[in-house]
Each structure stands twice: as structure tokens, then as C-alpha cells.
Amino acid sequence: MTQDVPFAAVINARPEVVFDALTEQDGQEAFYGEPGWTVESECDLRVGGVWTVTFGPSRDEVYRHDHVFRVIDRPRRLVLDTSERRPDGSIVEYETEFTFEARDGKTLMTMIHRGLPTAELREEHLTGAAGGFARVQQAIEGSPRCS
Amino acid sequence: MHYNATLDRTFFALSDPTRRGILERLGRGPATIGDLAQPLGLTLNGVKKHVGILEEVDLVVTAKVGRARECRLGPAQLEDATEWIDDYRRTWRRRLDRFGSYVETRDAGR
Numbered sequence: 001m002t003q004d005v006p007f008a009a010v011i012n013a014r015p016e017v018v019f020d021a022l023t024e025q026d027g028q029e030a031f032y033g034e035p036g037w038t039v040e041s042e043c044d045l046r047v048g049g050v051w052t053v054t055f056g057p058s059r060d061e062v063y064r065h066d067h068v069f070r071v072i073d074r075p076r077r078l079v080l081d082t083s084e085r086r087p088d089g090s091i092v093e094y095e096t097e098f099t100f101e102a103r104d105g106k107t108l109m110t111m112i113h114r115g116l117p118t119a120e121l122r123e124e125h126l127t128g129a130a131g132g133f134a135r136v137q138q139a140i141e142g143s144p145r146c147s
Numbered sequence: 148m149h150y151n152a153t154l155d156r157t158f159f160a161l162s163d164p165t166r167r168g169i170l171e172r173l174g175r176g177p178a179t180i181g182d183l184a185q186p187l188g189l190t191l192n193g194v195k196k197h198v199g200i201l202e203e204v205d206l207v208v209t210a211k212v213g214r215a216r217e218c219r220l221g222p223a224q225l226e227d228a229t230e231w232i233d234d235y236r237r238t239w240r241r242r243l244d245r246f247g248s249y250v251e252t253r254d255a256g257r
Binding site for chain 2: 007008009010011012013014017018021022026027030031032033034109111113
């Protein structure tokens with residue numbers, strides 16, 4: 001039995017802006033990049049297309065996410081089959097769903113992982129965890145869309 | 148933090164509510180297969196199957212006591228499992244935080 005593992009954030013921008021940013025190289029750098037990490041994203045934004053993101057602190061320690069787009073409903077929803085390869089060679093596979101819901105000029109963005117091998121157990125630990133989405137800085141402008 | 152096969156089996160063992168019920172019961176003290184079967188409404192063979200899965204990852208140990216098989220909590224430590232969960236939660240929340248901040252800052256600058 002598996003259950004969804006949800007994460008959510010309210011972002012002060014319209015759903016279209018949030019949706020587009022998620023599939024841009026700069027948005028991916030913001031999403032995956034710890035300070036000092038390198039992030040490379042190649043995104044074929046079409047149903048059946050592959051979105052590959054490699055990221056890590058060095059070339060010797062690289063994580064890789066291979067997402068296959070199953071649903072693209074701009075700016076409301078993205079559904080992807082995700083294969084996550086870690087530096088130790090282990091692979092975890094799950095489904096990732098992003099939703100973008102307009103809320104008073106802002107966007108409620110949710111990210112749900114489904115089918116994790118331990119989803120039910122993790123749900124117990126993750127539910128109720130304090131939210132609190134920090135507002136940090138770093139403006140990055142003029143970022144190209146992935147193609 | 149590595150996600151290895153042992154951790155995978157531990158998570159699998161813990162993912163079943165019946166097996167978690169067995170662990171809760173054994174947390175109150177040793178019990179035989181028969182003791183476990185009755186409140187859970189399971190057959191002896193059903194309990195043996197669940198106990199076997201828990202035994203594989205050292206969450207439970209069993210020993211023959213007279214004609215019965217006695218079960219008790221095993222030596223497995225759950226620190227690795229809970230550490231993996233905490234790391235997973237922190238990592239993804241941090242990613243969403245960073246992305247939200249990036250979008251807001253960029254959008255404000257346009």
C-alpha cells in the first residue's frame with residue numbers, strides 16, 4: 001500500500017509564471033542547486049518527452065533525475081514518471097505531480113510523490129511537519145525556457 | 148545517507164499495518180505466535196508469514212520455548228530509516244523553498 005507524500009508552497013506570482021519557471025534552466029538551478037552545486041537541465045516539454053536533471057556538489061558526486069512527462073496542462077498541472085539515481089548507484093522510482101492553483105493573485109504550488117517504496121510510513125512522518133517557506137533572495141533574470 | 152537494500156526491506160517490513168501491530172504488541176513483551184494471532188484475527192500461518200518478514204530485518208527474533216515459538220523485539224535499529232525520512236523531507240522542502248524564492252524575486256524584478 002502506498003500513500004501520497006505532499007509538499008506545498010504559496011508563491012507570490014501567477015500560476016503561469018510559476019509553471020514556466022519550473023521548466024527553465026534557471027528555475028531548475030534554484031530548485032536543485034545547493035550553494036556551490038552545479039545543475040544541468042535538459043527538458044523536452046511534450047507528453048512522452050524526457051526531462052533530465054543532473055546535479056551535485058562535484059562531478060564525482062552526481063544525482064540524476066530522469067522525468068518522463070505524462071501530463072502537461074499549463075499552467076495547472078504536470079505529471080511525471082521520475083527515476084532518481086543517487087551517487088551510490090541506487091535508484092528510486094516514483095510519480096511526481098505538480099499542481100499550480102491560483103490563490104488571490106498568488107499560486108498554491110503542490111508537489112506530490114506517489115509510489116515511493118515506503119510512502120505509507122513516510123506519510124506518518126511528513127504529515128504535520130511545519131510549513132514555513134522561507135523568503136530568500138537572489139534575482140535571476142532573463143532565463144531561457146528549456147527546449 | 149544511502150538508500151540500500153537493507154533499508155528498503157526494513158521500510159517494506161514496516162509498511163504493513165498488521166506487522167506494525169505485531170511490533171506494538173511485542174513492545175509490551177514477548178508473545179507466542181498464538182498470542183499474536185488471536186487479537187489480530189489471523190491464522191497461525193498468517194502470523195508466521197508476517198513474523199518471518201520482520202525477522203528477516205531483525206525487527207523480531209523468535210525462539211522455540213517448549214512447544215510454542217516465542218517472539219520478541221529484535222536488535223534492529225531504526226535510526227537509519229528515520230534518518231533517511233528526515234533527510235528526504237528536509238531536502239525536498241528546501242528545494243521548494245528555493246524555487247519559490249527564485250520565482251518571487253524574478254517576478255518582482257520584471
